[in-house]
Amino acid sequence: MSDKLSKYRDKRDAERTPEPVPDSLSSSADGNAFVIQEHHARALHWDLRLERDGVLVSWAVPKGLPTDPGTNHLAVQTEDHPMEYLAFHGEIPKGEYGGGTMTVWDTGTYETEKWSDREVKFVLHGSRASGRFVLFRTRGKNWMIHRMDAAARDPFPPADPMLPTERTKPPRDASAYAFEFAWGGRRLLVPIEGGRTTAAREHPWLRGLAESFGSRTAVLDGELATLGGAEILVFYDLLYDDGHALTGEPYTARRAALEALGLAGAHWQTAPSWPEDFGPVRQAALEQGLPGVVAKRLDSPYEPGVSKSWLFIPS
Template sequence: MAELRTYRSKRDARRTPEPVPAEGPLPEGNDDTFVIQEHHARRLHWDFRLERDGVLVSWALPKGVPDDPKVNHLAVHTEDHPLEYASFAGEIPQGEYGGGQVMIWDRGTYETEKWTEREVKIVLHGGRVSGRYVLFPTNGKNWMIHRMDPPVSPDADPMPEDVRPIVPEKRARLPQRHDEYGYEFAWGGRRLIAYGERGPARVVAADGRPAKAPRGLGEALGIHRAVLDGELTDTGGDTYMIYDLLYLDGRSLLDEPYERRRELLGDLELSGPHWQTAPWFDDGEAVREAAREQHLPGVVAKRLDAPYRPGKADWRLIPV
């Protein structure tokens, strides 16, 4: 029998904005609502909730809902939540259970094909997620969620595992055809390639060795799967300055022109206490003068229509 005793025992209505309904009979619904909430708690995860017998039966998904039947995702069974939680979004205070920001990532309706203690088979109809899924227990509270339909993107590119960073060639002067290039500061930091896949980022240095990831970077990417290029600098403290995007959500960008990669990187709006999207400009002389004033090594000119490929990228380092 569904109940909310465990849910209430973990929350104090005076301290959390979450709905904490009084004890009493559970409401009756249609058992057809689902919600997925992006939860930036101690560890980023997605809360997957299905309306059933007057409550929201809930699982925590560290990597979200899978979009390919070849890959199952962990689903940790948690306490039932009240139906009112389907519309909850807000900040749970730090120190409280589940402290952190909660956002509604998707919601919609679902159909039940089978519901037993050993198998929950459903069809989702949401704005972002749709299709047939099954959840099944593996060990205690640990369940798995499996997509039963074909992949959402059958032609998706696999995420590259070992990208070698493009090294700019040193030149004495700015390009003559200045309008064919974008211009960035040369930061003089440690080159890092970051791999974000719905969780803590994996970071590799230019020599191929593992490196420490900027704290919170993977969580900032949220549901996105991305490969980033940048440098760890001491600008305002240790800051990862991100200046290229090499892969995004099933699509390799290595053959896309630099200008397009920068546009897509800007759309991610990556800005935080330990990482920033590096600026880029169309005036190389102004960037070189600013670099000189800020005691930076120089300016990097990158051809706008060039891919991220050795020998074709056309990156030029012009010292100040």
Template sequence: MLDRYRDKRDPSRTPEPFGERRQGDDDQFVIQEHHARSLHWDLRLERDGVLASWAVPKGLPPDPKVNHLAVRTEDHPMEYLTFEGEIPQGEYGGGSMTVWDRGTYTCEKWSEREVKIVLNGSRAQGRFVLFQTHGKNWMIHRMDPPARDPMPALEPMLAVKRAKAPRRPGDYAFEFAWGGRRTLATIDGGRTEVKLLRPLAESFGSRSAVLDGELVTLGGAEVYICYDLLYYDGHLLTGLPFSSRRETLQSLEISGARWQTAPSWPGEFGAVRQAARDQGLPGVIGKRLNSPYEPGESQSWLLFSA
């Protein structure tokens, strides 16, 4: 049952295990995050002494309304339940592999064309069915209710112009107005439609997010300046105060050559406005710390010219 696995690999060139068939209780599973030629997740289920395996490009579906592709791959040895490592480039499956989750599962049905399971892991939980569609292509469907808030379709929150400084600057966080192209970026399954952010999206792995920011030209290069987080890892954040959304955004440590988290200074209106003038930026935005995210114009975000 492991012949196809061995035929694709050279034990002298890959750190992957080469164990023999080992009968167990048919109740263990592992999901590995695999940064190979394209990011995907490998679902492996213990069955008859090996790990029956599927490559799932977008990960487990969070909602019964959406099925995800699952490509049946060769059976893997049981030692793969704990395997993590770097498969050398040029080898089959070259790239880094980490354990995303592991645990036990209950099998409700297993046939050549359909597998019904209940996963009981720390991150993956619920009832799923895998069903064959054509050849090695299968689909995976979640059978129980959604495990998270649905991904939102949102319009951006817009600032209202003001001439005078706010009476209580301590109620606001102040940021530069960048004058760029406003862009809400959805990241899901390691992918995004914003071309510049595709490497960032892959680094998110299975975490989903909706970022709010601007595409700005700095030093001759286009950079995404991110200043708000509307959705993260299954939770809609728009009802939370800006200060809480900002805290979660900062924890993501979005920082690189082509993307940055916008600096934000609570209460520092005068200093931030002067810095905007010095740098030739169009202005300053004051964001009320206790404000939710309100699509369209909002009195909670105030725009001041530099």
């Protein structure tokens, strides 16, 4: 019988990589395990591995598993991997094959509905990945992966931002509002899916932000502002998070979800927000030469277009 791991071994030096390089094949208890690894290599991708006859048959999926039947994703078949890879995570040294950080994104069992050289139908039973999928070969090592059942995922929100109504005076009921700086920059919505964002076409430095989200989907609302002579993307709202639309949630819930992301980098940050405290915020805006303050109702949903729930008060 041919050595199913010969290609795997040929690509790796056990003295240079922490990856498992076993001498023989093994299997799981039931012979139907799977693992999906998030792989921050030269390009972010996810590795789907299905147990089959003592090895993990593997595909690299650049955009991760599709979340709805209307979108197919590319899946490039790679060499079979050893069963020990079910639990592998760590740093593959730079310069080695597949160099980069690898983490276990999900693991579990699967059911085989069909397996041939050109088509693999299966059902995943994992904590993060579940459902019916089919892999079908298109050309050579290139396959496509299609979801056969509907995922419980909200559609992305409209691409129109919420805009404030201008007022000369602050609201009387300050306790019903949070107050933020008006940055005087250019508005930018940033959709993130599969570790990528279309906003990177104009701003390539956003690729790092998108990659940091991994497989988590999101739509961020913010503003490109110049602070200290540098252009910074300041985020102040979150419209979509990990498959769930937040536009119908109150500002307080969206703000809490945004802050939980911990967005902080050389080119982006989370905007500060102060509930019930207009005076000091306006004074700080004046001192920093900012155009004014935006008051946001704590109970307001996200409403595309001009809204009276957000108020711009000039400095």
